[in-house]
Structures are given as structure tokens and as C-alpha cells.
Amino acid sequence: MPPLRLDRILSEYTSYSRRDGAELIRKGRVCADGAVCRDPSAKFDPEGLYLAVDGSERILHESNTFLLNKPAGFVSATEDPRERTVLELIREEDRFPALFPAGRLDKDTTGLLILTSDGALCHRVISPSRKVWKTYRAAVSGRLTEEDAAAFAAGLAIDGGEICRPAGLAILSAGAESEALVRICEGKYHQVKRMFAARGKTVLRLHREAVGRLDLTAGPAPGQYRRLDPEETALLFEDPEPLP
Ligand code: URA
Secondary structure, eight states: OOOEEHHHHHHHHSSSOHHHHHHHHHTTOEEETTEEOOOTTOEEOOTTOEEEETTEEEEOOSSOEEEEEEOTTOBSSSOOSSSOBGGGGSOGGGOOTTOEESSOOOTTOEEEEEEESOHHHHHHHHOGGGOOOEEEEEEEESOOOHHHHHHHHHOOEEGGGEEOOOOEEEEEEOSSEEEEEEEESOOOTTHHHHHHHHTTOOEEEEEEEEETTEESTTOOOTTOEEEOOHHHHHHTTSOOOOOO
């Protein structure tokens, strides 16, 4: 990354404005790579920089992309007047101003949610034209059949007349309650629930297992999150293994 002025680094990577950041620097309250720096115009490469304000240290990263294992009960938003948001699950020092959920999981849906401060990455994850596959495990009321799978594969018409892109449905168990893996490459509002509703089924539980080839097998635990490195982030855009 090209070097940036320290006051700009503070304004881009912390919640301080450029003016407040410059003031903190002049007062000697900012350390960069272990030494106090009182010059707001001093330049540093932000990637991997050890930055401390009033002794509270953090390592900067060019992009902040986190993998959250979302529990039920949180909405996928940065703020909400009534509900708890997924941002509340992120520690204060990681709540970068531009941090945003890349797509939405409903309040009662659990599982893999990406939060990123990289707008282009966010767009790439959610844009249907990029064909990023999202895999869900769903428990539904009623018996799933191969006709349901064929209808998913053909492109379902859901309520309101919207047509879904062809989707995958792998039935894991069928009975009064059935379990299945569902794979879609778009994110219409309540899409999976509306797809099952179009087939006369109600979703009882919904859990996102994977986006692309990135899944939750290496953690984190429900309610926890971890930073993704560039190699793991790239897995989001790889085609997953075929459904069973
Ligand atoms: N589809 C839904 O219906 N809900 C979600 O949370 C995600 C996909």
C-alpha cells in the first residue's frame, strides 16, 4: 500500500475525524510502530502498522473483513431503533466506520455472515451477476420431494411474481419435518423462506453454512467472529463442491 499521512490514517482506520486525529498526534498521544509521532504529515504504510492512541494499540489492515457466526436474535444492520444489530457483536476496536454486513440474514437465521469495510468486496458478495453461491441448511414443515428439487432447479416463481435464478436443493431427510441443503446465488428479501412457501412448506430453522467455498468448519463459534485473511476471503468467490 502507498504510504499515507498519519492524520489520514487515523481518520480512515479509527473513529477520529482528520482534525481530531491531527490534534491527538500533535499532543503526542499517538504512537506509530512503537514510537510517538507528533507530525500529522508523517507518512506510514498503513498495512500492518502498529498504531496506538493513548496506549490502546491495534494493528491496521488494508481491509477489514470479518466472518461472523451469527446467532438468532440480531438484525443484519449497523443500527436499528428497536433491535440488537450484528454490529453489537463486534468489539469496539473493530467497529470501523465503514464496516457493513455483506448481505442480510433474517433476525432468526443463524450462520455465516461477512462484515467488511471494503465496499467493492461487499458488492461482489451480494451482486447476483457475480454468482456467489450461498449454501443454507433448512428445516421445513412437510415432506420434501424430488419435484421440489426440480422446481428449485428450474427457477421458482415466488410471491409477488419474482422469478428466482436456478437453485440447488438437496434433500437430507423427508418426513413430517424435512431437512435440506439449499444453494442460491442471489439474495432476494426472505428468499429461501419464500421459495419454500412457493412449494407449500414453512421454514422452521435456517442456517447459512457457506458462502462460496468458505464455511464455518474452522470456526468461529456462534456469536463470535474472526478476521479473514486474503486467502480465506478469496474462497468466497470460488464455486463450492456440488451438493450431495
Ligand atoms: N433467505 C431467507 O429467507 N432468510 C435469510 O435469512 C436468508 C436467506
